[in-house]
Amino acid sequence: MKNKLVLFAALFCFVLHSCVIMSPKKYKALVAERDSLSMRANALVDTVAMLRADTARLHREIREAQGNYQALKGDYSSLNDKYGALNNNLSASSSKVNQLSADLKKREARLKEVEDALRKRDEATNALKEKLQKALLGFQQNGLTVDIRNGKVYVSLTDKLLFPSGSIVIDARGKQALSQLAAVLNKETDINIAVEGHTDDKKVINLGQIKDNWDLSVLRSTSVCRYLTEVEKVDPHRLTATGKSEYQPIDPANTTEARTRNRRIEIILSPKLDELYNLIKQ
Template identity: 45%
Template structure:
């Protein structure tokens, strides 16, 4: 810049030789001003140079920084794209998980609803079972009371059975002794149309017609009276024995005689004839005696043979113990 100003000064100096002092002074003045301006310009130029250098340095730094920023931006763009891709993947995964979660929640809701329903059903069933259990417990209590009552009744009944068996045993013993006593009293008549048996808690004395009556008659003969007299004596002391006298005939029709018209009438009058002999031959209480006629309707053998008909024409005296103790026991 100094070289550009120098010709200007030479030009001015050449002019000074040709001009007046005033002009020279003006030129000096201008020169001085020009110099000052030149100094200022230099100063400004130096300042600008310095500033230019600083700007270059700053530009270099900025260029480096821009390059670095560009590099960083590129790397960040790559990273950003990678992150965007990852974000996209994550969003897709999130959407998939959200869908799966929604499906799972829906399934869980249905399953929960089902489980709640099952739970409610189970609770209702449990309450029902508890009610049934309570009813069963109440029924059990009632049954236990009934069982206890039944057990007590069973004990009482067993005791009664023991007592009953004792009574029966006593009656059987009494009947056996009575049978033996009657057998001894009528010893001479057994095998002569008289049989004595013990069965069903009773003693049966069977007297065939030939031992007592003539055919078609109801009048007891002497031998029959003798047997009945001995029997009445054997029975008169047996106050606990009831005596049933049954008349039986065969199936041959009775011809009739007076008020006796048939076998049934004949069986009855024969039974009453026996009763009269028993009461007249001893002090036996008549209240203990019962007369009955069976006619031909209770045979013990066939009526198709003479032997069978002979066996069917009979008087049966049935001795039965009075079972007051037994009846009282059963009533209680």
Template identity: 35%
Template sequence: MIKKLIIGTLVLGLTTSCVSKKVYSDLEKKYNNLAASKRKMSKEKKDLEAEKARLNKELNDLKGKHGDLASAKDNLQSEYDALKSQFDKLQEDYDLLEAKSSSTIKKNLARNKDLLAQLEAKENALAEENARLSKLQEELAQRSARVDELEKLMAANEAKMLALKSAVSNALKAFEGKGLTVEHKNGKVYVSMENKLLFNSGSWAVGSEGKKAIKTLASVLSENTDINVLIEGHTDNVPFAKRGAILDNWDLSTKRATAIVRVLQGNGVGPEQISAAGRSEYVPIETNKTKIGKAKNRRIEIILEPNLDEISKLLNE
């Protein structure tokens, strides 16, 4: 519905202004790419959590089977030992009675053959259980190794993001109290900058103070080339007065996001790491009923998240 609204608004703009179709096509393409990227990242995270849960469940199932087979093996071993004891006793009896009675000898021979047959069957069953147990232990070890490796990768990513949050906070300390916050949640680092630090009202040109903050952040990100950087532009709910190619808050939020992208890229952050998105007025963090709330909603969110390619590769093996 939002996409249709944007397209409809841009088509109207094309009939009433000098906006080129290329601008419209570029914006639509960027929007679709960003939306697809966001869905992909969300799906990868859900798939990752589902796979971890599935592997843990399989691991627990295998542990249960391992315990059952170990118990069955112990039972067979006990039966085998009991039969072996009976056989040894009968063999001893046989040796003692061999000289006394041929009938007794025949009877013991028959019993010995029967016990030997049972003993052989138990030995075969025990060998089969040992083979099954060995195979299950091998499979259990493999599953445990995969779960351990997955947990190590996830822990390493979490530690990396915590270290990145600390580095970003330290680098941007000079901008504390100027509408900038840094926090770590859901395995990501969120750098939020209010527009008063970055832009003049209604403008998408980054001011001198804002450029200092973005360049300082770029100095940290340029040393972390495996971190994905998503720039989100946000506005309050005050309708934007059409100005040139900018039709509304959607356009303004997108323009501001891409302006931040250019400053980052111009200061050493790889363009392959960066994505930009305009969120307009639809993701507020405060009420739009007060001036303070509106000021907080007019912001740029820079979302830093780890590259999950290595984890995805492990899950697909």
């Protein structure tokens, strides 16, 4: 642009010198045109400077925009990765929740089965207790009790109801009580029977073959089992005989009344719980 201005000025001077005589009017016109061209040239220079500044600014903004774009692109990629990880975690959590829900339903179903089995056991135990109380009603004033403990029916008979003092031979009154008991047991075939012999803490003296309270408790227990199986025809596979000697008293007091209560035969009746045990093992 500057070269063009110089060339124009030279041409102007040449024309000016070439003219022999130039009128004032023309001269003024040329001067005015020169001034106008100079102003336009200056304006063009300013415009060029402004355009260059704008161009530099635009390049800078483009670079900044490209940097922001790359940063946003990186953020998007990172967020996309995180979204994928979160989605995977969500899927895994959903699968786990479904599995836990299925397991919970199975456990609830199993719990209901166990509760139903326990309810049936308790119903059977209460029904058995009522039958025994009715069958043995005549002996309850002679030292016989029927109660429920830990889901089992306990028929407790004091020694004086079954045996003469210091003896292992069941007397007539005891046989009558056991006969009434056996009538119920032979009808209730799904009942296991444990016979436990108990003594007081007094030492055994001069009882021949009976050496101590262990012998006395065991032999009285086996006498009851033998009578129930041999005379009353109770299935022997259902019975268990044990002797507890003096070591499970129901009254620890050191009195005659306490010792009388502790000398007893306990017949423990429990419904067969095969179904319940199978449920618990699962």
